[in-house]
Amino acid sequence: MPRLLLPLTRAVTYTRWLHLLVGSIVPFVCAMIYPGLTRPSPADWALIAVLPVPLVLAAAVVPETRRAEGLQARLMLFPGPQARVPGEEDPGVSAAPSASWSDRVRTGAWLVLRLEVGLADALVTGQLMALSLSLAGAAVGEPAVGDAPLQVSGTGWAYALLIPVPLLVLVALAAGAGALMAEAARRLLGPSPRERLAELEERTERLLERNRIARELHDSLGHALTLAVVQAGAARTAGDPKFTDRALETIEESGRAALEDLERVLMVLRETARPPGARPALGDAGRLLDSARSSGACVDAEVTGPLERVPGPVSREGYRILQEALTNVLRHAGPVPVRVRIAVDEAWLRLEVRNPLSAAAALAVTGGGSGLRGIRERAALLGGKARTEPDGGQWLVHVDLPLR
Structure with missing residues (x-):
């Protein structure tokens, strides 16, 4: 049990979570223009995930984009002294501008991955928090709150015991996604052979x-x-x-x-x-x-x-x-x-x-x-x-x- 709760005590879990959420800003801004965020259908969400891709690929051509992404990844994806996780002093992520088209291609792949994972993380975060609020409402005798994926039927104080469950699942998912993104950052934003x-x-x-x-x-x-x-x-x-x-x-x-x-x-x-x-x-x-x-x-x-x-x-x-x-x-x-x-x-x-x-x-x-x-x-x-x-x-x- 202490091992399962370890992500809750690590600051890097929450900095990685925030890094993922920041990646969803671009698709949400694009969605405000088209097709809109008023009760979007699954097809609309698929379109929202695809529309910003040409934009981020164009940004990847700019050499300084790689430096900016590398600095963000170093700061938020890898534990520092405040995370109480020693042994990761060198994250293996470059903070230099793109020097070749290979660097630009890897930066573009990183931006697309960050966009898609960030959008998925934002949607999952919203739904699980809505479910937790629904459980809280049911515990105090109120009807379901928001558009939770699982509607709560009935009321009763026993629902209060389930309120932390969606939040714990959310933290576990954020910790796993953050670890995968950290490994992807090493591969896609790592030093090129010329830099090495x-x-x-x-x-x-x-x-x-x-x-x-x-x-x-x-x-x-x-x-x-x-x-x-x-x-x-x-x-x-x-x-x-x-x-x-x-x-x-x-x-x-x-x-x-x-x-x-x-x-x-x-x-x-x-x-x-x-x-x-x-x-x-x-x-x-x-x-x-x-x-x-x-x-x-x-x-x-x-x-x-x-x-x-x-x-x-x-x-x-x-x-x-x-x-x-x-x-x-x-x-x-x-x-x-x-x-x-x-x-x-x-x-x-x-x-x-x-x-x-x-x-x-x-x-x-x-x-x-x-x-x-x-x-x-x-x-x-x-x-x-x-x-x-x-x-x-x-x-x-x-x-x-x-x-x-």
């Missing part, structure tokens, strides 16, 4: 952007924190005031750069009107090399070819790859000799970072991690390739990025 493809592309773009932001934060903040840890440990071990001053200066510079990167990323996330600052590129690589040298690493750097020929996206990603490679050296190997090679030729930007590989460092880096994975992802997104592996007692990071 566009949504998939948009979701992919969002995921790629989130991954890019995650890599930016990992590389920038990870580099700054690694430098801070290494510099602080070296300064404490050295016990030299001059070295401590240089270490603090390096920590300050790297921290300031990390804050600038963080502010730029946050501006992108907040979608502020102010344009974010320029991202560092390979032209700023000297700052990375100086930071590594100030941490005790002996950096041998060689740059060949014109860096100004490197396209902006490639140069910026190359900077981040170099930053992550140097961060890994300081994090896993400490202040060791590092060999950096940056070469630009006609078609490729080639980056290479080598450093001695101790047993502990080998165990740390060969296990993989988000940093090495980020290097490979950056290279792959630009159509390049990256190798991160031991090579003759050294750890090698070799990246080739295409210039075109």
Whole structure:
């Protein structure tokens, strides 16, 4: 019994009922013009159901009609928080204008279905309510009220017990018709293949952007924190005031750069009107090399070819790859000799970072991690390739990025 009475407690039952009744407005308005609503015959009702069809089919040709119907269906056919029915957050109904004739045909089918079901729902609602009023009249000793489909004969208080029956039947019918219309809305107003493809592309773009932001934060903040840890440990071990001053200066510079990167990323996330600052590129690589040298690493750097020929996206990603490679050296190997090679030729930007590989460092880096994975992802997104592996007692990071 509680399961049977469940539709009575759901707000969506009544919003769907109202949605069905709204669909009957057009045929009733047309019926007022022809053939009229003064005691219409069954043939008149059949004509009333057919006359508005060309009108709604013409409305379906307008692209915005689909948007309007989709918004109404989302609002009234599917339960929200007020309906106490969780699990239907995505109704699967589009709210976009028609983009093809297939969308227009489906919208036309939906409008005709809504018109016919709405008219039937309005007639059934009127008749069952009239029957309930007739039962109420019989209960108080009055004759039958209205044109109920079942005339009540006689009077008596026992009829009062039957008054809720037509209303309960009406709610059950409305709940069933509403559920069927909700399923029809998913099929006829659901996203077209083109919309599904566009949504998939948009979701992919969002995921790629989130991954890019995650890599930016990992590389920038990870580099700054690694430098801070290494510099602080070296300064404490050295016990030299001059070295401590240089270490603090390096920590300050790297921290300031990390804050600038963080502010730029946050501006992108907040979608502020102010344009974010320029991202560092390979032209700023000297700052990375100086930071590594100030941490005790002996950096041998060689740059060949014109860096100004490197396209902006490639140069910026190359900077981040170099930053992550140097961060890994300081994090896993400490202040060791590092060999950096940056070469630009006609078609490729080639980056290479080598450093001695101790047993502990080998165990740390060969296990993989988000940093090495980020290097490979950056290279792959630009159509390049990256190798991160031991090579003759050294750890090698070799990246080739295409210039075109």
